[in-house]
Amino acid sequence: MNISSIIDNHPDTSVAIISRGRETTYGQLRDQVAAMRGSLQKLGVEKGDVVALLCGNSRYFVVSYLAAVGIGAIVSPLNPTSPAPEIEKELTVVTPVAVVLEPVATAAWNLIPSITRDAVRIVITTEGNEVEGSLTIDELLHGDPVPRIEVEASHPAVYMFTSGTAGSPKAAVLTHNNLLTNIHQADVAEHILPTDVVFGVLPLFHIFGLNVILGTTFAGGGSVVLVQRFDPIATIETIAERGITIMVGAPTMWMALAQLDHPTPHSFKGVRLALSGAAKLPEQVSHSLSARFGIQVQEGYGLTEASPLVTMSIGMAWTPGSIGRPVPGIELRIVDENGGDVLRGDSGEIWIRGENIFAGYLNDPEATARVITRDGWLKTGDIAVVDEDGQLYMVDRAKDLIIVSGFNVFPAEVEGILASHPDISEVAVVGTPHPHTGEAVRAYVVSRQGVHLDEDAIIDYCRTKLARYKCPSKILFVDSLPKNLSGKVQRYALR
Numbered sequence: 001m002n003i004s005s006i007i008d009n010h011p012d013t014s015v016a017i018i019s020r021g022r023e024t025t026y027g028q029l030r031d032q033v034a035a036m037r038g039s040l041q042k043l044g045v046e047k048g049d050v051v052a053l054l055c056g057n058s059r060y061f062v063v064s065y066l067a068a069v070g071i072g073a074i075v076s077p078l079n080p081t082s083p084a085p086e087i088e089k090e091l092t093v094v095t096p097v098a099v100v101l102e103p104v105a106t107a108a109w110n111l112i113p114s115i116t117r118d119a120v121r122i123v124i125t126t127e128g129n130e131v132e133g134s135l136t137i138d139e140l141l142h143g144d145p146v147p148r149i150e151v152e153a154s155h156p157a158v159y160m161f162t163s164g165t166a167g168s169p170k171a172a173v174l175t176h177n178n179l180l181t182n183i184h185q186a187d188v189a190e191h192i193l194p195t196d197v198v199f200g201v202l203p204l205f206h207i208f209g210l211n212v213i214l215g216t217t218f219a220g221g222g223s224v225v226l227v228q229r230f231d232p233i234a235t236i237e238t239i240a241e242r243g244i245t246i247m248v249g250a251p252t253m254w255m256a257l258a259q260l261d262h263p264t265p266h267s268f269k270g271v272r273l274a275l276s277g278a279a280k281l282p283e284q285v286s287h288s289l290s291a292r293f294g295i296q297v298q299e300g301y302g303l304t305e306a307s308p309l310v311t312m313s314i315g316m317a318w319t320p321g322s323i324g325r326p327v328p329g330i331e332l333r334i335v336d337e338n339g340g341d342v343l344r345g346d347s348g349e350i351w352i353r354g355e356n357i358f359a360g361y362l363n364d365p366e367a368t369a370r371v372i373t374r375d376g377w378l379k380t381g382d383i384a385v386v387d388e389d390g391q392l393y394m395v396d397r398a399k400d401l402i403i404v405s406g407f408n409v410f411p412a413e414v415e416g417i418l419a420s421h422p423d424i425s426e427v428a429v430v431g432t433p434h435p436h437t438g439e440a441v442r443a444y445v446v447s448r449q450g451v452h453l454d455e456d457a458i459i460d461y462c463r464t465k466l467a468r469y470k471c472p473s474k475i476l477f478v479d480s481l482p483k484n485l486s487g488k489v490q491r492y493a494l495r
Contacts, residue, residue, distance in 0.1 A: 001152070014223075458472075
């Protein structure tokens with residue numbers, strides 16, 4: 001078993017990736033990966049060693065990832081744009097023997113020389129030799145090819161840092177079996193075809209980009225157009241120029257596209273499948289995209305610890321707000337605070353079990369024990385409800401729950417009401433301490449460009465649609481909301 005086998009068995013001439021205007025076929029990709037496997041082994045990288053990637057969405061990331069896992073090394077993809085202290089902390093956690101750097105990793109370029117003497121002994125760059133003693137990937141691509149090695153199903157493939165929306169990120173250990181199982185659970189053969197061209201804007205250092213976009217596309221023999229950064233106008237142009245058939249993105253991408261003034265109704269004509277994940281997509285955005293462009297965005301649900309896909313609504317009737325049903329091979333429960341199953345229609349925490357569930361947090365058994373029960377259930381911390389048809393609807397994160405005078409307030413419910421206001425572009429709701437009610441509801445609002453909003457008027461708007469205890473007692477108007485790279489609002493930063 002080896003996750004890198006996903007690029008096998010496809011025609012040599014079929015295009016695997018398009019990066020910076022350059023096409024790489026499956027035949028070329030297999031040759032490049034085999035050569036880099038040989039180079040890494042020659043440099044002394046062995047099974048179980050860690051290789052950190054500080055790369056953007058590029059061919060270099062793809063080749064490095066597949067080559068490293070192909071010799072049994074463990075890849076830790078890191079955000080190349082993170083500040084130096086965060087990168088240094090993460091490198092300390094995963095202790096890599098090798099680091100692959102792209103120029104976009106500005107802070108890391110300055111950081112690497114100071115730590116190479118202690119742990120990192122191999123530095124690989126994508127251009128030049130700015131770091132003393134470093135090698136370039138292009139040099140490694142001329143190495144003597146070696147075959148892929150088979151590893152145990154339980155062997156770690158990646159150390160994937162969680163997105164950290166609730167606090168400090170932790171490194172989740174995902175095995176080869178975890179990743180391959182989740183690709184199979186996504187039913188790739190039915191949904192990703194060799195003729196498909198996938199828009200790859202979600203960062204590959206995020207599990208959604210790595211295993212849903214890259215993994216499932218490669219397993220199905222399709223092509224991925226790797227995009228370094230999202231731009232709404234450039235996206236519309238890329239859809240037409242590259243013949244994009246599958247669009248996968250976070251809600252922030254879909255919200256930006258829904259607000260474009262100039263696209264024609266035919267902008268998404270060739271797109272046969274549109275998916276949103278990583279956070280809840282506002283229903284009004286779904287309806288707007290459908291009305292303006294005839295594109296129906298399906299939602300799914302997942303998390304890093306599940307490799308990541310848990311539910312999917314593909315193949316079901318389009319129902320805005322629904323995250324679908326569990327993918328095959330996943331057991332799912334909705335439980336109350338005591339771990340008992342709730343009645344259908346009642347909200348509760350999502351618990352899941354299956355072969356895609358991660359092996360635990362790296363070197364942190366206490367954190368692992370907090371989220372995985374003795375009988376293997378992963379407590380996701382996400383709150384959902386199941387309707388009579390078996391479809392799931394996301395409510396909120398358990399840890400984001402606000403308790404006002406003993407009453408539960410889910411931020412997502414309040415955010416949904418505020419987001420329906422015609423002059424509000426984005427919103428995030430958090431709880432703040434209150435001397436009389438325990439907590440109070442506070443909203444951070446981004447208004448539509450050029451629109452002035454009145455705090456009292458917005459609070460009154462909420463009172464026409466929500467119980468009084470759910471309404472914000474304070475509204476702060478901000479220019480933007482803090483988000484991670486997958487588009488999730490970082491509520492802890494607002495607190």
